[in-house]
Amino acid sequence: MKEATVIVPIYKVEKYLRACFDSLLKQTGQSFSILAVDDGSPDGCPAIIDEYVQNYPDRISCIHKKNGGYGSALSAALKVIDTPYFLVCDADDTLEPDAMEKLLSLAHLSEADIIVGAKFLVYEDSDERVYDCAYNRDFTTLIPNTVYRKDTDRFQDLFFIDPSPHAKLYRTDLARNLRFPEKVSYTDNLLFYLSLLKARNVIYTDEALADYLINRTGNSMQDVSYKAMNGEIRVFKSILTQSGYISNVPDMFYYRMFEAFKYMLYKTRQMNCTAEEYEETLDHLETFLKKLLPRGRRIRRLYARYTKNGIVERVRDDCLLNKRLEKRAYADMKKKMSASYREGLA
Numbered sequence: 001m002k003e004a005t006v007i008v009p010i011y012k013v014e015k016y017l018r019a020c021f022d023s024l025l026k027q028t029g030q031s032f033s034i035l036a037v038d039d040g041s042p043d044g045c046p047a048i049i050d051e052y053v054q055n056y057p058d059r060i061s062c063i064h065k066k067n068g069g070y071g072s073a074l075s076a077a078l079k080v081i082d083t084p085y086f087l088v089c090d091a092d093d094t095l096e097p098d099a100m101e102k103l104l105s106l107a108h109l110s111e112a113d114i115i116v117g118a119k120f121l122v123y124e125d126s127d128e129r130v131y132d133c134a135y136n137r138d139f140t141t142l143i144p145n146t147v148y149r150k151d152t153d154r155f156q157d158l159f160f161i162d163p164s165p166h167a168k169l170y171r172t173d174l175a176r177n178l179r180f181p182e183k184v185s186y187t188d189n190l191l192f193y194l195s196l197l198k199a200r201n202v203i204y205t206d207e208a209l210a211d212y213l214i215n216r217t218g219n220s221m222q223d224v225s226y227k228a229m230n231g232e233i234r235v236f237k238s239i240l241t242q243s244g245y246i247s248n249v250p251d252m253f254y255y256r257m258f259e260a261f262k263y264m265l266y267k268t269r270q271m272n273c274t275a276e277e278y279e280e281t282l283d284h285l286e287t288f289l290k291k292l293l294p295r296g297r298r299i300r301r302l303y304a305r306y307t308k309n310g311i312v313e314r315v316r317d318d319c320l321l322n323k324r325l326e327k328r329a330y331a332d333m334k335k336k337m338s339a340s341y342r343e344g345l346a
Contacts, residue, residue, distance in 0.1 A: 003104055004032040004085040004169065006095075009073035013091040014043040016213070021052050023094035023211075025059060029101030032087075034060040037077050040067030045091075071180025071187035071235075078175055086172050088165035088188070092213045095167075096120075099209035103169040106203050110147045113174055113199035116158075117167030117209035124215050131208055134167065136160040139306055144206040150199065156252040158202055163192035167210035174198050181238050184231030185223070189260075190239050197246045197253060226273040226281065229264070233284050236260050240291045254295040255302040258321070261289055268337070275342045282334045289320060289330065296321035 006024055010017065024034050036049045049062050063076050074088065085107060089095060099117070106115045121130040135142055140157040148155050165188045174195040180187045196202070240257060243249055268281055292299065300321050307314060319329035 002031055002033045002083050003107075004087060004100065005077070005081040005083045005172075006032055006034045006100070007074065007077040007081070007086055007088045008034065008036045008091050009039060009070055009077075009088070010036055010045050010049065010091045011039040011041045011067065011070075011073075012043055012045070013041070014045050014048065016092040017045055017048050020089060020091050020094055021048075021060070023097075024089065024100075025056060026097055027095065027100045028098045029104060031104060032100050033083070035077050035081060036060060036062040037073040038062060038064045039069070039073045040065060069181075069183040069187075070185055071190070072182045074175075074187065074191065075180050078172070078178075081172060084172060085169050086175075087167075087169050088191070089210075090165065093166065094211045096209045096211065099167060102205070102207065102209060103167070106145070106205060107169060110201060110203040112147060112201040112203040113171040114195060114202045115169040116161055116202065116204045118206050119166045119210040119212050120208045121214050122211045124213065129211070132162075132212070133206060134162050135204075136162075138308075142204045142206075144204060146203065148202045148204070150201070150248075155202070156250055158196060158204075159193075159250075159252045159256045161192070161196075161204075163189045164212065165191065166212045167208075168192070170195055171199075179238065179242060181231075181234050184235055185228065186232045186235045190235055190242075193239050193253065193256070194242055194246070197243060197249055224267060224270040224272065226271065226277040229268060229271055229281050230284055232264060232267075233281070233288055236264070237288050237291060240288070251295070251298040251302055254292060255299050255306070258292055258299045258303065261285065261292065262317075264288075269341070271341075275338065275345060278341050279334070279338050282337065286330050286334075289326070293321065293323050293326060296323060 008020060038046050038049055046064060053060050053062050065076055103115050103117060116134060118134045119132050121132050139160045142157060148158055175191060178190065178194055180190060243253065264285055271278055271281065300318060303317065316329060319325040
């Protein structure tokens with residue numbers, strides 16, 4: 001029996017797919033299988049998938065399905081895989097030759113539920129490779145090859161890990177019952193944060209094991225359309241909703257969700273949409289903020305510890321996290337942001 005499954009969600013990545021498959025087939029460790037999930041890709045991807053399945057029937061299997069988005073591809077895969085662990089490799093990315101061998105070795109040694117590796121950032125039409133430790137060094141320093149246990153204070157540092165799927169090996173049982181919104185991107189955030197809440201042990205290695213193509217045309221991270229922004233908000237609302245079914249959720253999780261709110265708030269300024277759509281997006285974002293208000297006091301305690309914002313923004317954020325003051329504070333902020341956005345359209 002294989003120890004892990006590498007799930008490859010596929011949609012409009014014909015240019016990159018062969019390199020992805022080849023990097024998986026050339027792995028030094030062979031105790032894993034590859035599951036390609038064709039999410040109704042309209043280009044040549046389905047034919048490439050079938051070619052590789054035919055040539056490597058013992059290594060690669062596939063699912064062809066109607067388009068439903070990244071989350072639906074993960075859901076389809078998780079329904080059929082039977083290995084103890086899985087890893088998600090986006091089809092425009094690759095793994096280092098010994099990635100699976102090293103991740104599984106760490107899993108054996110630590111009995112961890114999540115194994116996280118560092119990565120390289122790579123670029124189109126360039127040989128440049130930039131090391132990325134895969135977490136925010138401004139707020140913590142992770143200790144390589146050390147098991148982080150859920151019942152320790154040090155476990156909180158893991159919430160500063162980049163939630164992208166690169167070089168992350170998950171115990172399959174963590175994700176079995178997760179509900180992924182369809183027709184949206186950013187569901188890798190849902191996979192990481194909810195799995196982390198359910199994990200007992202996590203181990204990190206500072207060795208770069210994945211290559212993340214960050215400047216591909218069409219990359220969802222670069223999409224600031226009305227649809228994309230509201231999809232991102234929807235994903236984070238789902239994360240909060242599903243976290244309600246998990247026991248012993250730490251304050252750090254809620255603080256990180258507030259930081260996600262702040263990130264999305266700033267990101268709205270880059271949207272390419274009508275003024276009406278912009279205001280609708282701000283309204284939608286407030287519904288996410290309101291879900292955080294019951295934990296406002298807990299969030300403010302960590303905010304005071306970690307924030308690098310100036311005094312004006314600190315005061316505003318304190319009001320946004322206060323049940324009595326949030327409505328007026330958000331209305332004032334929305335009015336200013338909407339006026340600025342309309343000026344930009346003029």
